[in-house]
Amino acid sequence: MAALTHLEEEKLIKEQGYNDHFYDHHHGDKHQMGFITKYIFCQDHKIIAKQFLITGIIWAIIGAGMSVIFRLQLGFPEADMAWLRPLLGKWIVVNDDGIGSLDPNFYYALVTMHGTIIVFFVLTAGLSGTFSNLLIPLQIGARDMASGFLNMLSYWFFFLSSVVMLASLVLSTGPFSGGWTAYPPLSALPQASQGSGTGMTLWLISLTFFVVSVLLGGVNYITTILNLRTKGMTMWRMPLTIWAFLITAIIGLLSFPVLVAGFFLLMFDRGMGTSFYLSEIFIGGQALDNVGGSPVLFQHLFWFLGHPEVYIIILPAMGLVSEILSVHSRKPIFGYKAMVFSMLAIAFLSFIVWAHHMFMAGVNPFISNFFVLFTLIIAVPSAVKVFNWIATLYGGNVRFNSASLFAIGFVSMFISGGLTGIFLGNSTIDIQQHDTYFVVAHFHIVMGIAAFFGMFAGIYNWFPKMYGRFMNETLGQIHFWGTLVGAYLIFGPMHYIGLAGVPRRYFRFDSFETFKQFDALNQFITVCAIIVFALQILFVVNFFYSIWKGKKVTSKNPWESNTLEWTTPIKPGHGNWEGNIPSVNRWAYDYGKDGVDFIPQIKPLAEGEQHSELHQ
């Protein structure tokens, strides 16, 4: 038995594939002829994926650029920032000696926007939006999403949300500056902070649009996965990417509406004089009439989304990494079913752990017992996933390229960041670590860097499918090594700053004896952050350069992969397959089975051959 040739593959699809009469009805490209319908108001999932990706990249540059500016403040608080005046204008306050310094209002706005942008616009829309759109129809064997129109709306709501957020950046009072978690009363009362006025209003509107986008996308992903799988593609034959997208979409659908509910109550408190979150407040020289509300209620509503949100970010990355590690190790993913069940377990647990963000927020300490228990249980499925990824490498024939390196880096980051989570999930330790730099280091590694690594791995791996060209491999590897080493050098030292008790979100540390001991470390972190930022620019250059000038893909299946997306033409048109839809006869991970390098999913079982896993 040998791997399939292209001719055999075409023959298989022709003979065994499913004829859905797609091309008989002419509803394919007919409506997508013009530039506008093809590239702007497009309903093709592949174009929408690219729209999500490129919008995400633009936001990532803005969000990461902001972190460079506030890192300059943290590392070099005495340095002259007057040179940033052309960009930031009045937010740089220049004194009589001509020394410019960052306005604390804008420092807090930067911190807030950095969080909001990276969490929602980059790692939710840019990661999940891109790859769910690109891979779901291609990997399950569908012509497109269940509703191309809703899918298009999903992107345009994201776009609208982006425009509103962008507008808030240029307000004279600045964007919202009360932290990405937007806790009231700070976020509810314009008199509490400059950013809580119009900036906050726009923030709320923007994120409400964003939730609409996520929900429209999510409904589509779930429907498509459940209803449009091709012949033979049972649930247990789906690649882990698809499982990850399905579970992610379900989590999003269940948790985002709760966030919107929380936002609406906040809008009422801001504009209509209600007291959902406000009680007994004296601010700006006057006692407010609001009584009976509770700011803690908002935290419950926020984290009921906020916690699942971190899994919305990390699960797609996990799916991509599982697939990439398997393909490039030339080995089946170890423990496919354990991987699926652990994702389901993580998804379920993600809904009953939200208050671990609130151990020190005035919640009854007795209730915390349950949240500690469930939170630390998450370590078990997470550990299973890590062990399975490592076992996938074991005995493999690992092909090193940018995609597989970033996938290995993902596992390393996920281990490091996951282990520090065990400290924070334990409420006793959280008394000390809550809201210190230890938390900052923890979540940046586990859901920031790790998710970015998953995203980079995905981009390098599926770039040939998106653009019919490869990204530059050498630049990719420079990007990988620099980012891997740099990310550890940025966030490793932050753990120590946190362990010394330094709280996060401080504009300066010099007034506290306890917190001011780490100037050298802060400078080091800032320098590393600038270098890592430069490397990401390198990635962006590589990305756009390769779209037009990259090495051309010459075969349909450059990675010798089993999944269906590599049976489409090199540059698939609308409808993905030119003739029949291929049918599926086996799971996605028959790599190295019976000595054969890879056996695509479309290939029927040979005589006497057994399925590699049960229940397929």
Added chain:
Amino acid sequence: MTGFIILLAIVLVVVISVQIGKIVELANKIRGQEESERINSDRTAFWLLVFGIALILGTIWSCYHYKNFMLGYGPHEAASIHGKKVDSIFNLTVIITGIVFVLTQVALFYFAFKYKGRPGKKVLFIPHNNKLEFYWTITPAIVMTILVVSGLMAWNEIMADVKEDEDFIEIEAVAYQFAWDIRYPGMDHKLGTRNYKLISGTNGLGMDWTDPKTHDDFIADQIVLPKGKKVRVRITSKDVLHNFYLPQFRVKMDAIPGLPTYFVFTPEKTLEEYKLELRKYPEYLEPSDPKDPFGPKKWETFTYELGCAELCGIGHYSMRKVVKIVSPEEYEQWFNKQKSVYFSTVRNTVDDPNKGKILAGEPVNTSVETKDKVDTTVIILKDSLNKK
């Protein structure tokens, strides 16, 4: 200028990298694909192994290097009784996660190194192994159980409120943008009622003077507490969320408007004792201000501090208050010197709802005309309360 240099550096890194990319690509073309893939595979595998080793060694080295700055180690053992438990659970977790960290990272990078790609190499086809998977599910489950049980036992003990018959000091910390007011209950050991609607220029906390319990309450400009005595801090806020954070005591709790919270702790080390401990470590013999090499040393300028640990607006980073733990005798002396807000600033002024009325235990002819008289009043009042 700085900006220009940074921009230049970014551009340079990008340009150099792009050039390297082109050169390598050219070299690969000359070498032939298979040869260059083999070289790439060997080189990458080697560097992955180097990175794995460096990551672990770097982590261990940096832990050692920073241990005297970290809370829980060296001079920074908790200064409160419950803080010791926090530290011990923390250390237990460090050991457990440290072992897992080393084992998994070693396995990850070693396997990546060992199983580097070679054309035509046969792989081990193992889709799953139920026995192995069972063990590596059950092992983390058991380890987690240990951490959960020990953590929660400590947690419920630490967070338990005081019992009524216990001997404790209650103080109140009121946060606002951007400072703290610390209120002591005075001789009656009971904090008087407050109402946020009564807040005014002369009554920053909105104390209700019709409640006699407020009369002996005083506001201190530092937190002063005796060593070895249980303290219950009533934590609240006037405007937005804040957080009452005493790093050396492992105390942290949100301050919420309209919803008072509390934290109970027992300070165990006086500030002087803590400083003497710091003095033993070379890190703290360095000058506190690097620009002034002959100025006071780090251990000398050290003090316990209260900070805010919940984002509250632009002054979030500046909500500092000095905390002093002293011997019970010193505390007694300090306490007796404090002046009640009511009798020193409010009594018989226009703001006093009791104006003209005679208060229980107060001499008939009291007025606030002279400072001496006020002091007498306070003493008399304290005496009468003590008798009760």
